[in-house]
Amino acid sequence: MGSVALAVTDGMLHFELSVAYEVFGPAPAAVTVPWYDLAVCGPDAVRVGRFRLEPDHGLDRLRYADTVIVPGWADVDVDPPADLVDAVRAAHEAGARVASLCTGAFVLAAAGLLNGRRATTHWAHTEILAARYPEVAVDPDVLYVDNGSVLTSAGKAAALDLCLHLVRLDHGSAVANTVARRLVVPPHRAGGQAQFVATPMPSRDDHPLAALFPWVIERLDQPLTVEDLARRARMSSRNLGRHFRAVTGTTPLQWLLTQRIRRAQELLETTDDVVDTIAAATGMGTATTLRRHFNRTVGVPPDTYRRTFRSRYEPTVPSVPPVALDHVQ
Incomplete structure (x- = not known):
């Protein structure tokens, strides 16, 4: 749980990226437990929406993270970059917990991490995901799916809920509630080893x-x-x-x-x-x-x-x- 890496590349959605940074970045003042070591990883400078972002590390750093977060992918009509897909796959093979936010599920699917697994993404793209990756059990009705080492969320606000779910799994309900309060949102999801929506x-x-x-x-x-x-x-x-x-x-x-x-x-x-x-x-x-x-x-x-x-x-x-x-x- 100690290190979290955000996997970014050109075409990432800035909202989901910002959500992950807010949750796993600096800890709220009221939290006194050891917090996450956050790294933003990507190939050189990338375009996120209308913004230019310079990652702290290259994509090869993903394999050393405990948790890898893949934000939403803007253009689901094209395949995600091969270097991103390879890096995410390598990170999972090295033992990282990998979570996608919104259409980041397309990256996980391309990496083969969703084969034979239940997964979700933004409702507007679930049919595309299911058609392109028939080995994935796409569930269009839930807000996120927790398969243990691989997690996927639906769109926008559900990305925040999945991030809080990860904090709850790592640090417990009280800490997750404190993070949610700092963000001025209710801690919608709760989880131990059972999944909640x-x-x-x-x-x-x-x-x-x-x-x-x-x-x-x-x-x-x-x-x-x-x-x-x-x-x-x-x-x-x-x-x-x-x-x-x-x-x-x-x-x-x-x-x-x-x-x-x-x-x-x-x-x-x-x-x-x-x-x-x-x-x-x-x-x-x-x-x-x-x-x-x-x-x-x-x-x-x-x-x-x-x-x-x-x-x-x-x-x-x-x-x-x-x-x-x-x-x-």
Whole structure:
């Protein structure tokens, strides 16, 4: 996780490049953990949109990075440069985790890194990606896909969410939330060993669920039911389910469970509370129930999750309220 290399060349999209630099560049003042060593790698000076960029290192530096980020590729109608494709492939073969932002997926596909894997890109280009690289399982509906050593994101804002997802995997929920707060965005994605996709909050204040989400978040320690949520939203349970599916892509119960797991992650990282106490604070009731749901959702037991982050460092960052998330396969 220590070193991150941005792979750039002529024709890269400046928004995705800037997103990666903002996330993996200088750490927020409130973060005291060891941060990333960021390098911008490319062939001489390159054109990024209307800007001229002089990389710090050549593309050969990619193979020494722990994580390689490939920003969006502007012209998907032509093949990406062979030297970029070769360098990204070599970096992955050397053990780097490789992530593409938006149409950067075309570079990963050209390098053969997506063969036999599920992947995504900007919705406007998923059909082109699937047609050109039939060995790639292109999913047009998700915001990002995590295959472990190879990750891909959809367009624009999803690039930021994937970058925050990587920070969360490396440093935990509290640190990722702090980075998101500096960027003035909610930490839409959360992940341990399970993949999460954003659950967007209602875009209008007058949306039927606009007041419900924060009301639920403040009461995660209580045994809330679908009927409780429907009553609060002043609608039938069936109507509530329809609105939830439209906004979050999941059911009220699954959304509520994800919020409880999300809160448990933060408490495991930032407190010394025993699992029984955390189970009560997250509305799980008992430690047994928390362990069962946590292990199934995150992929590891709560105690293991806590040791993973506490063994690296003791985060000393302020906590922020959890946000709406939903779990996908």
